[in-house]
Amino acid sequence: MSDLPKSVSINEEGPREGFQIEKGPITTDRKVELIDALSETGLKQIQIVSFVSAQAVPGMADAEEVVQRFKPKDGIRYKALWLNDRGLERALQAKPLHVTGAVSLTASETFLKRNQRRTLAENLAAQHKTMEMFKGNNVPVERGSIMAAFGCNFEGDIPISTVLMQVQQILDVAAEHSLTIKELNLADTMAWATPLSIKRVVGAVREKHPQLRINLHLHDTRGMGVANAYAGLEMGVDSFDACVAGLGGCPFAAHASAAGNVCTEDLVFMCQEMGIETGIDLDRMIEVAKLAEDIVGHDLPGAVMKGGSLTALRAKLH
Amino acid sequence: MSDLPKSVSINEEGPREGFQIEKGPITTDRKVELIDALSETGLKQIQIVSFVSAQAVPGMADAEEVVQRFKPKDGIRYKALWLNDRGLERALQAKPLHVTGAVSLTASETFLKRNQRRTLAENLAAQHKTMEMFKGNNVPVERGSIMAAFGCNFEGDIPISTVLMQVQQILDVAAEHSLTIKELNLADTMAWATPLSIKRVVGAVREKHPQLRINLHLHDTRGMGVANAYAGLEMGVDSFDACVAGLGGCPFAAHASAAGNVCTEDLVFMCQEMGIETGIDLDRMIEVAKLAEDIVGHDLPGAVMKGGSLTALRAKLH
Numbered sequence: 001m002s003d004l005p006k007s008v009s010i011n012e013e014g015p016r017e018g019f020q021i022e023k024g025p026i027t028t029d030r031k032v033e034l035i036d037a038l039s040e041t042g043l044k045q046i047q048i049v050s051f052v053s054a055q056a057v058p059g060m061a062d063a064e065e066v067v068q069r070f071k072p073k074d075g076i077r078y079k080a081l082w083l084n085d086r087g088l089e090r091a092l093q094a095k096p097l098h099v100t101g102a103v104s105l106t107a108s109e110t111f112l113k114r115n116q117r118r119t120l121a122e123n124l125a126a127q128h129k130t131m132e133m134f135k136g137n138n139v140p141v142e143r144g145s146i147m148a149a150f151g152c153n154f155e156g157d158i159p160i161s162t163v164l165m166q167v168q169q170i171l172d173v174a175a176e177h178s179l180t181i182k183e184l185n186l187a188d189t190m191a192w193a194t195p196l197s198i199k200r201v202v203g204a205v206r207e208k209h210p211q212l213r214i215n216l217h218l219h220d221t222r223g224m225g226v227a228n229a230y231a232g233l234e235m236g237v238d239s240f241d242a243c244v245a246g247l248g249g250c251p252f253a254a255h256a257s258a259a260g261n262v263c264t265e266d267l268v269f270m271c272q273e274m275g276i277e278t279g280i281d282l283d284r285m286i287e288v289a290k291l292a293e294d295i296v297g298h299d300l301p302g303a304v305m306k307g308g309s310l311t312a313l314r315a316k317l318h
Numbered sequence: 319m320s321d322l323p324k325s326v327s328i329n330e331e332g333p334r335e336g337f338q339i340e341k342g343p344i345t346t347d348r349k350v351e352l353i354d355a356l357s358e359t360g361l362k363q364i365q366i367v368s369f370v371s372a373q374a375v376p377g378m379a380d381a382e383e384v385v386q387r388f389k390p391k392d393g394i395r396y397k398a399l400w401l402n403d404r405g406l407e408r409a410l411q412a413k414p415l416h417v418t419g420a421v422s423l424t425a426s427e428t429f430l431k432r433n434q435r436r437t438l439a440e441n442l443a444a445q446h447k448t449m450e451m452f453k454g455n456n457v458p459v460e461r462g463s464i465m466a467a468f469g470c471n472f473e474g475d476i477p478i479s480t481v482l483m484q485v486q487q488i489l490d491v492a493a494e495h496s497l498t499i500k501e502l503n504l505a506d507t508m509a510w511a512t513p514l515s516i517k518r519v520v521g522a523v524r525e526k527h528p529q530l531r532i533n534l535h536l537h538d539t540r541g542m543g544v545a546n547a548y549a550g551l552e553m554g555v556d557s558f559d560a561c562v563a564g565l566g567g568c569p570f571a572a573h574a575s576a577a578g579n580v581c582t583e584d585l586v587f588m589c590q591e592m593g594i595e596t597g598i599d600l601d602r603m604i605e606v607a608k609l610a611e612d613i614v615g616h617d618l619p620g621a622v623m624k625g626g627s628l629t630a631l632r633a634k635l636h
Contacts, residue, residue, distance in 0.1 A: 153631060154635075155635070156631075156636075157632075191625060192628060194588055194592050195545075195548045195592070196322070196591075196592040197591075197592075220621065221621065221624075221625035222584070222621050222622045222625040222626075222628075223544055223581065223584040223587070223620070223621025223622055223625070224544060224584075224587075224588060226541055226542060226544065227513075227544045227545040227547075227548045227588065229545075230513045230545045230548065230549070231548070259624075259625070263541065266540070266542075269540055269541070269542075270512055270542060270545065273512040273515075274512050274513070274515075275514075303539065303540050303542075304540045304541055306539075306577075307509060307539035307540040307541070307577070308540075310469070310510060310540075313471060313474075314474055314475075317472075317473070317474045318474075
């Protein structure tokens with residue numbers, strides 16, 4: 001009937017996506033509380049902070065303190081996001097983190113110009129410098145990433161040929177530095193994807209590069225997050241980014257919903273009910289989602305945290 | 319890649335689902351305003367009221383007045399819901415309505431006992447009386463419907479064999495009254511379905527009864543609504559119930575989200591972006607969704623009404 005994987009990796013990004021955008025202020029204590037609670041759910045990877053300018057992102061000013069104070073648990077990769085050399089330095093100094101590099105491209109030149117003031121060509125050239133920086137710091141690089149791979153609010157639809165070209169560029173950059181890319185992240189940064197475009201883009205990439213493990217980073221701004229994840233699963237994709245309770249939603253919108261990442265516990269629910277192993281305790285994740293709502297102080301868009309898991313319901317019935 | 323239909327019918331149920339559950343009170347004027355606005359979106363079917371006890375459902379006490387005052391538009395079927403003879407009588411007296419009957423079963427006996435105080439056998443027997451009632455009133459019957467077809471909060475998982483048995487019972491009841499069933503509604507009343515179970519149940523029904531057009535009534539309580547609709551589309555399902563803005567959400571929940579039907583404009587967005595014709599003007603539907611929020615006086619769960627349509631965005635870019 002379909003090509004559903006037997007198990008999937010779900011990479012939690014709620015603390016980083018959430019604390020970075022929430023007007024808060026959220027105390028370091030409560031950030032640590034959320035991270036420590038996530039560590040008890042069965043997750044294997046949690047992105048906990050970003051090392052960015054405290055002026056631009058006040059919610060991340062205490063990133064070092066968060067890293068010092070959370071309780072790392074064996075078997076979990078705790079990750080950080082950074083955008084430049086200074087950020088990477090900070091990440092390398094913050095000891096319990098799992099620091100890995102990536103060749104990072106963006107499929108929309110307009111978006112790239114607005115956000116990083118670079119053309120596609122300039123960004124490609126910059127990747128070589130970044131690879132040197134990773135090498136100089138002994139940071140392993142096995143990942144490529146393409147932002148805005150499904151469409152862009154400033155440029156419109158992204159042709160599949162552009163994505164395929166960028167995948168090749170990622171592999172070429174890596175090869176020049178004797179690196180081997182094993183995983184490719186396709187990010188629907190501005191929520192242009194539909195299940196059909198997920199299938200088309202993933203299918204085209206997989207056909208040319210069957211050796212690459214594909215990860216999907218799906219935003220839920222237009223309500224397609226879970227459906228797009230399902231389309232990915234049907235294509236055999238077995239790695240997804242997600243945010244507990246749907247953290248990351250834009251606090252400026254009238255409604256807390258919709259702008260964040262696909263919701264972790266909703267994705268876990270779907271996988272679990274379809275017999276796909278996630279390693280995550282759904283009922284525990286639902287408790288953490290409620291904790292997240294308590295911490296940010298407003299409703300979050302997750303559905304299963306309100307609708308309830310069926311495991312809990314079945315247990316009551318039997 | 320898949321069996322997506324070229325076009326789909328979307329049956330709007332927002333006025334009925336919404337006004338029935340909202341604590342309101344919502345004036346008759348505003349109910350009429352929403353219905354009239356929906357009539358301008360390209361919808362071909364709108365369920366506008368239910369004829370039920372005003373004591374049990376105060377929000378529907380003005381059903382007759384709503385029916386008298388809205389502006390019926392040519393080419394749109396305006397429908398009502400009713401639960402007994404008295405309700406049917408009221409529907410028949412309310413002139414501009416499109417009154418059709420159905421053989422209506424429920425896959426969960428526990429749910430049936432709680433809601434209608436009937437066993438499966440008693441409910442089946444009652445259908446014969448109902449068919450006589452339809453015949454006596456010249457009400458056409460071409461539809462069968464199965465509630466709780468994917469699972470039940472009070473009984474648990476529903477085996478596919480139960481659904482198949484009930485489809486056969488629907489056809490048998492109809493045959494005894496010389497009626498021909500053309501459409502089968504499968505309702506995920508308590509939001510137990512996943513994309514995989516949608517595919518399994520629809521696939522099993524279609525294999526045995528390829529002549530039946532299948533309609534899906536999907537609740538979004540666990541965030542699976544759009545993904546389940548996509549799974550239906552992949553099985554060739556071309557008829558869906560939906561509610562503008564996701565109306566019908568439980569007003570008792572802390573968050574307005576999640577308990578209602580799959581959201582009309584989110585479903586239209588997905589179809590449109592995948593090249594499936596709906597006949598609906600998405601940008602106009604988004605305006606109606608905002609009107610619905612204004613009328614109920616609180617946030618509603620629809621995503622595209624906040625994230626915006628891509629047609630509008632593309633037009634701006636070019």
